[in-house]
Amino acid sequence: MEFYLEMLIAGLIRGAIYSLIALGYTMVYGIIELINFAHGEIYMIGAFTGLVVAGLLGASGLPTLGILVIALVAGMVFCAGYGVTMEKVAYKPLRKASRLSPLISAIGMSIFLQNYVLLAQTSDFVPFPRLIPEFKFLEPISHLLGSSDLVILVVSSLVMVGLTLFIRLTRLGKAMRATAQNQKMAMLLGIDVNQVISLTFMIGSALAAIGGVLIASHSGQINFYIGFLAGLKAFTAAVLGGIGSIPGAMLGGLVLGVAENLPIILSAFFADIGLNIDIPNDYKDAVAFCLLILILIFRPSGLLGRPAIKKV
Amino acid sequence: MSKALWKSLCLAVVICLAAAGLASAQETIKIGVAGAHTGDLANYGLPTIKAAELVAKSVNDAGGLLGKKVEIVAQDDQCNPAQATSAANKLISDHVVVVIGHICSGATKAALPIYKSANIPVMSPSATATTLTQSGDYPNFFRTISYDAIQGKVSAEFAMDKLGLKKLAVIHDKGEYGKGYAEFAKATIEKSGKAKVVLFEGITPGEPDYETILLKVKQVGADGIIFGGYHPEASKLVMGMVKRKMKLPFISDDGVNGEDILKIAGADAEGIYASGPEDYSNNPIYKAAVEAHKKAYGSEPGMFFGQAYAAAQAYTNAIAKAGSTDYAAVTKALRDNLVETSVGKIKFDDKGDAIGVGFSIYQVQKGKWTMVK
Numbered sequence: 001m002e003f004y005l006e007m008l009i010a011g012l013i014r015g016a017i018y019s020l021i022a023l024g025y026t027m028v029y030g031i032i033e034l035i036n037f038a039h040g041e042i043y044m045i046g047a048f049t050g051l052v053v054a055g056l057l058g059a060s061g062l063p064t065l066g067i068l069v070i071a072l073v074a075g076m077v078f079c080a081g082y083g084v085t086m087e088k089v090a091y092k093p094l095r096k097a098s099r100l101s102p103l104i105s106a107i108g109m110s111i112f113l114q115n116y117v118l119l120a121q122t123s124d125f126v127p128f129p130r131l132i133p134e135f136k137f138l139e140p141i142s143h144l145l146g147s148s149d150l151v152i153l154v155v156s157s158l159v160m161v162g163l164t165l166f167i168r169l170t171r172l173g174k175a176m177r178a179t180a181q182n183q184k185m186a187m188l189l190g191i192d193v194n195q196v197i198s199l200t201f202m203i204g205s206a207l208a209a210i211g212g213v214l215i216a217s218h219s220g221q222i223n224f225y226i227g228f229l230a231g232l233k234a235f236t237a238a239v240l241g242g243i244g245s246i247p248g249a250m251l252g253g254l255v256l257g258v259a260e261n262l263p264i265i266l267s268a269f270f271a272d273i274g275l276n277i278d279i280p281n282d283y284k285d286a287v288a289f290c291l292l293i294l295i296l297i298f299r300p301s302g303l304l305g306r307p308a309i310k311k312v
Numbered sequence: 313m314s315k316a317l318w319k320s321l322c323l324a325v326v327i328c329l330a331a332a333g334l335a336s337a338q339e340t341i342k343i344g345v346a347g348a349h350t351g352d353l354a355n356y357g358l359p360t361i362k363a364a365e366l367v368a369k370s371v372n373d374a375g376g377l378l379g380k381k382v383e384i385v386a387q388d389d390q391c392n393p394a395q396a397t398s399a400a401n402k403l404i405s406d407h408v409v410v411v412i413g414h415i416c417s418g419a420t421k422a423a424l425p426i427y428k429s430a431n432i433p434v435m436s437p438s439a440t441a442t443t444l445t446q447s448g449d450y451p452n453f454f455r456t457i458s459y460d461a462i463q464g465k466v467s468a469e470f471a472m473d474k475l476g477l478k479k480l481a482v483i484h485d486k487g488e489y490g491k492g493y494a495e496f497a498k499a500t501i502e503k504s505g506k507a508k509v510v511l512f513e514g515i516t517p518g519e520p521d522y523e524t525i526l527l528k529v530k531q532v533g534a535d536g537i538i539f540g541g542y543h544p545e546a547s548k549l550v551m552g553m554v555k556r557k558m559k560l561p562f563i564s565d566d567g568v569n570g571e572d573i574l575k576i577a578g579a580d581a582e583g584i585y586a587s588g589p590e591d592y593s594n595n596p597i598y599k600a601a602v603e604a605h606k607k608a609y610g611s612e613p614g615m616f617f618g619q620a621y622a623a624a625q626a627y628t629n630a631i632a633k634a635g636s637t638d639y640a641a642v643t644k645a646l647r648d649n650l651v652e653t654s655v656g657k658i659k660f661d662d663k664g665d666a667i668g669v670g671f672s673i674y675q676v677q678k679g680k681w682t683m684v685k
Binding site: 003006007010011013014017124125127142143146215218219220221223225226228229230260261264267268280281282284285 | 486513514515516518519520521523524525527528530531543544547548551555556557572575576577578
């Protein structure tokens with residue numbers, strides 16, 4: 001029984017990692033209906049910023065937690081800058097173009113940023129310091145739940161709640177929702193749509209940076225390519241939960257994380273009831289994506305997504 | 313320049329070259345050296361020419377081979393299979409008796425059939441693809457470096473015989489190199505019957521961690537892990553094992569044996585094992601060859617210099633022992649006679665792999681890779 005519990009927790013932790021990146025993804029989509037394929041690269045740049053900051057502060061004698069907070073803030077500021085610049089350079093000129101053009105522009109941005117970091121840094125994996133300290137109180141169950149796991153779970157839940165409240169309750173959030181519903185109308189009502197979109201990119205990119213620093217600290221190594229797989233999985237999580245829905249991104253990430261472990265869980269279950277069916281772990285992505293297809297057949301707008309209403 | 317003059321000049325050059333070729337064929341024993349001598353992989357190929365020249369010089373200074381001088385003929389293939397075949401044809405038309413090369417596995421494979429039909433032995437200092445020898449397709453091929461898959465065998469035998477493990481989990485990264493290693497390890501274990509493979513599975517490179525596969529390792533009750541792949545995945549596995557308090561021996565390959573995993577996993581890497589090429593840097597012949605290289609070229613030798621030097625030594629020794637440059641006699645001498653070379657005392661087995669070079673097992677002890685076997 002303990003095995004199933006361990007598997008479930010491991011799946012939830014992996015899911016929280018996906019959610020953390022998916023939140024920024026889904027937010028940008030929710031406001032301007034653009035799938036920002038370069039989101040994974042912003043995540044990667046956040047991780048590299050964290051690495052540089054941690055390297056600079058490493059000798060300063062600050063406690064690890066202090067370095068983590070400074071690295072997070074630096075990463076968020078830096079990536080917010082990247083996000084805004086990216087929007088101005090690659091997406092704004094295409095806002096009136098057909099919907100396919102910004103998508104291609106996003107893919108181009110993603111390739112550009114990857115190669116930029118490849119040239120500026122190195123193609124090798126570089127070690128990332130473990131910025132999340134080992135918590136004493138987790139010692140007895142550290143084989144189940146490490147401190148980095150706990151931090152990632154808590155942070156992604158907080159971000160989800162914070163983001164939902166921000167969009168529901170603040171003036172800026174209201175402006176965002178208005179922009180999402182109808183840009184022209186929002187403009188007529190005195191909302192600075194350009195500013196709102198810039199802000200959306202800033203927040204989305206800052207969230208990616210949080211993910212980048214925390215997950216790099218969990219994995220212990222980064223290179224220029226980590227954003228690709230992370231972005232792909234986060235995109236899947238966002239679609240699964242209903243793209244544009246913030247609680248959906250969280251739920252989608254968790255479901256995806258647990259679904260990936262299905263081959264192992266099922267194999268163990270079959271062994272327990274005496275059947276000799278082993279599903280190799282190699283099939284984990286296949287199983288997860290089959291589940292995605294099934295869910296999208298029955299709920300085309302995702303688990304928590306609202307059915308699309310055609311704007312007239 | 314008039315057309316007629318141009319033509320006659322060309323003809324003159326051709327005749328001169330042909331005459332020179334005929335003349336020298338009588339007086340020297342030609343050893344061909346083929347590999348990447350220009351292009352981005354030139355660093356892998358150029359040291360082989362220097363190694364061959366140094367061996368030729370020392371043989372010639374000692375009176376030559378079978379009463380003749382040894383001459384080195386180099387041909388560039390840029391590690392490109394298409395160029396490798398034309399390099400092979402050029403060497404054959406130059407009447408070389410043996411060839412040292414090629415450098416890259418792909419280029420070597422492309423050139424081998426041409427040498428085979430011309431009955432010329434080929435010895436590579438660097439081509440490690442398993443099939444080149446183990447397929448048995450090329451009886452004229454030898455090499456002074458060990459091949460990829462043997463690492464899987466060395467690691468599996470170490471796990472069973474030295475560590476006494478009985479239930480092994482074999483994991484790989486689904487790549488050509490890692491999976492090949494893992495499959496060879498698995499085959500070795502199953503063939504020996506001394507232990508069981510309780511888990512054989514692939515992981516996807518680039519994931520944030522590999523906790524779940526470790527849970528499965530725990531679930532099936534393995535007492536050791538053999539991993540085929542590279543250091544980024546290995547370090548995440550090792551870090552996950554420490555986190556989950558799994559104190560199992562972790563055995564891996566050459567792609568893990570290096571400084572990177574020590575930097576990334578830090579103290580968590582303590583105690584892991586990995587195979588790696590045998591260290592021959594203290595071999596007296598190798599040391600003397602390095603000194604000779606410094607004297608002749610004013611620099612440190614490069615990649616595969618030791619293996620190339622050994623190949624040239626093995627050839628000159630075999631020709632001397634055979635008393636001729638005949639294909640059958642030379643290949644028989646290569647297989648029958650032990651020879652002292654820069655990589656140790658070697659001879660060649662039926663398939664063409666050197667007996668006496670290979671992989672050792674290293675362990676991380678106090679933060680450093682240390683040879684244990």
